[in-house]
Amino acid sequence: xxxxxxxxxQAIDRPLTDDEQKTLxxxxxxxxxxxxxxxxxxxxxxxxxxxxxxxxxxxxxxxxIANWGTHRSATAGARKQAKLxxxxxxxxxxxxxxxR
Numbered sequence: 454x455x456x457x458x459x460x461x462x463q464a465i466d467r468p469l470t471d472d473e474q475k476t477l478x479x480x481x482x483x484x485x486x487x488x489x490x491x492x493x494x495x496x497x498x499x500x501x502x503x504x505x506x507x508x509x510x511x512x513x514x515x516x517x518i519a520n521w522g523t524h525r526s527a528t529a530g531a532r533k534q535a536k537l538x539x540x541x542x543x544x545x546x547x548x549x550x551x552x553r
Contacts, residue, residue: 457520460500462491465513466529473511477502 468488469477477486480502484493491512493500508515508527515527 455496455520458495458500459516459518460491460493460495460502460504461516462507462512463514464489464511469511477507477511 469486474486474488477484477491480500481493484491486492491507504515504517504525504527508529513529515525517523517525
């Protein structure tokens, strides 16, 4: 079975600037990057960005899905606090919080 990972970030409160989009492009030449979105799927290797850092700097929502069952999502609340939720098969769920 091959590996598959899907990453999606959404900018809701404000669009990304051209410079921010160029910065994000350095992390992936294949990702779809727009003023409101970063989407990347990986069949090999690991994501080179930092999910928590990107949520603090650029985005308001995050989704990660792996074909082995790990799912993570994060949203920035009204107080600009990012909450990361993770669930794994057979395991529990975890919530991580970081102030933006």
